Amino acid sequence: MPRDPSRPATRPPLAGAGTLGARSLACKRGRRLLFRGLDLQLAPGSITWLRGRNGSGKTSLLRILAGLSAPSEGDITWNGAAVAQADVSARQAIVYIGHANALKDDLTLAESVAFLARLQLLDAAPQLAQAALDRLGLASRRDAPVRTLSQGQRRRGALARLALDEQPRTWILDEPYDALDHDSVALLSGLIEAHAARGGAVLMTSHQTVALAGAAEFDLEPYRPA
């Protein structure tokens, strides 16, 4: 996979590069079988666009891969080896951004993002959060309480977690383009492409068609029970 040549090999060892995968995965919600026999590999440097109809289990698959839910069958693998649902070592290498933005209404945007950075074990979280918010074009709204922000601004605030550092982690993004305006869509696409270029893997869902260089589609349809 292509690595960014401008980054010399003298950087500290990259925590996070690795292949997240699924082996003959099945998921049941209630009594309904959503999919079965699903195999998926998220190789470093790849962008995977998860497709499927409403209710086909896209979010369920993302939650299973992130480690929030347990699959009814099959394993999640990290670099080929099965990992338990509560395994911590693979956790550090995954960034999951779900439908909910995980920002607190009563905290300022900077405080919220700094806490999320702190959860990810990043040192100097407040500084990183500020820099990330600047990159997402939220510098002027940094100290505003989250409850005063618009939907799009909140979404951008949540996505600021992607700009916290440059480790090639595996990003699992559930509808990241939701509520974003035209410029922010381009900004996010740029972030995702840059991440893939430095060897990070991205798995995302999106109802909008977005042009992402090198994105591969993964359709859930073949794995749905007849």
Add this chain to the structure above:
Amino acid sequence: MTGLLLAVVRRDLLLARRRRIEALLPLGFFIVAAGLFPIGVGPEPQTLRQIAPGVVWVCALLAAMLSVTQMFASDHQDGSLEQMLLAPQPLVAIVGGKVLAHWLSSGLPLVLAAPLIGLLFGMQVPAIGTLALTLLLGTPILSLLGAVGAALTLGLRSGAALVFLLVLPLTVPALIFGTGAVVAVDAGMSAQAHLSLLGALLIVTLLGAPLATAAALRISLD
């Protein structure tokens, strides 16, 4: 691990400070509820002194339950809880931080207000001191047990009422030893045994409840 715990405590206390009225509601409930008893029972000093330990303890119990039901609710709603579950560090540390923050923001004020209620009921000074001491040992137990209940009922529609039903029976031992200590001091005996048992209860809860809460949270979000 301690760093993360303290970060959670700082964040939750900051949130409590931003929503001051909400944070002070349990304390208000405690004072008003305990204050109703002298009116309802009648101003007989002997009776009041006798029921005081029980009244203060039961009111503190209910006040603690009132706030504990919300411990994980807002984090569940806005997605913060998912991120806490995904953090690379043990979830127990985060649970510990949340419980500690809950105790600091709603348990500790009860301990500090208890002597006032004691005076209202005409209790003697040594008994008031013991009452505050038992609450100091007892309110963390309430926060810890309440966290288990709150985690188990997360996302349920009538979760708050269920927390009361689930957790209140578990708090009976703390209630017995807590009030027992004050009664003993009032009768001129030593409260040592009761306080030791209350302390032992706190240690056992401290060891078990955070683990149970973490497991319950994982199940609730599955």
